[in-house]
Amino acid sequence: xxxxLSVNAVFFxxxxxxxxxxxxxxxxxxxxxxxxxxxxxxxTWPVGIVxxxxxxxxxxxxxxxxDALEQVYYxxxxxxxxxxxxKSKQTRHTILDVSFSSGRAAILWLAATAVGSAxxxxxxxxxxxxxxxxxxxxxxYPYLDAxxxxxxxxxxxxxxxxxxxxxxxxxxxxVIGIGLYxxxxxxxxxxxYVMLLVLATxxxxxWLGARRRQTREDSAAVEARASSASATGVA
Numbered sequence: 001x002x003x004x005l006s007v008n009a010v011f012f013x014x015x016x017x018x019x020x021x022x023x024x025x026x027x028x029x030x031x032x033x034x035x036x037x038x039x040x041x042x043x044t045w046p047v048g049i050v051x052x053x054x055x056x057x058x059x060x061x062x063x064x065x066x067d068a069l070e071q072v073y074y075x076x077x078x079x080x081x082x083x084x085x086x087k088s089k090q091t092r093h094t095i096l097d098v099s100f101s102s103g104r105a106a107i108l109w110l111a112a113t114a115v116g117s118a119x120x121x122x123x124x125x126x127x128x129x130x131x132x133x134x135x136x137x138x139x140x141y142p143y144l145d146a147x148x149x150x151x152x153x154x155x156x157x158x159x160x161x162x163x164x165x166x167x168x169x170x171x172x173x174x175v176i177g178i179g180l181y182x183x184x185x186x187x188x189x190x191x192x193y194v195m196l197l198v199l200a201t202x203x204x205x206x207w208l209g210a211r212r213r214q215t216r217e218d219s220a221a222v223e224a225r226a227s228s229a230s231a232t233g234v235a
Contacts, residue, residue, distance in 0.1 A: 005022050005054075006061070007022060007062060025050075027188060030196075031196070033045075038202055038207075039206070042082065045081050046082065048078050052078060055071050062184060063135075063140050064140060064141075067149060070152055078160075081159065085160075088162075098162045098211055098214070100163065100164050109158070112154070113151055117147045117149070120150060121147065124145065151169045155167075168204065171197060177189075177190070178194055
């Protein structure tokens with residue numbers, strides 16, 4: 001089993017590119033998870049956990065240490081999201097209940113993402129010195145890798161809380177990731193990010209549509225209650 005989790009364990013070769021087991025199955029489960037969350041399906045969380053565990057092993061092996069640490073956070077956020085979405089179905093809310101954060105909260109998240117990304121990038125430039133046993137080589141693209149990590153951490157939390165702007169963060173991450181992974185010669189993951197960009201765009205549009213439907217339904221419900229109260233008062 002350990003050999004199958006190595007980036008050097010080739011599953012198949014496509015156009016001269018050696019596809020490892022871990023990259024292939026991590027990618028498939030990742031795509032499935034994003035497709036499910038765009039559909040607001042709670043199965044996104046268990047499927048996503050499979051992808052997280054596979055990518056954790058992959059990113060560590062190719063020295064994208066920020067991305068590897070990011071997967072640990074994803075694991076916790078996925079468990080939380082699974083619980084939160086299940087809880088929502090048991091209350092007055094449904095999985096379709098999506099919304100934007102308040103303006104103040106959105107600014108705070110943006111500021112926290114920028115500061116956190118810069119701090120992480122600085123740390124990644126020195127991590128091989130601080131912990132050479134764990135990180136034996138210099139990190140690749142430490143600041144760019146940290147930026148995508150910071151935005152992804154924010155996006156994952158907002159997604160678990162059903163915030164629509166999470167998709168805007170994901171779109172930015174996907175655009176950067178396309179170039180970053182191509183440069184690191186994991187071209188299949190670079191292609192994955194092209195597909196994730198398409199799915200994230202569709203997810204944003206889908207959640208915006210769901211929000212508009214919710215608003216119309218809420219307005220109709222308020223009007224129906226008002227009409228009922230008015231009719232009762234007249235009677």
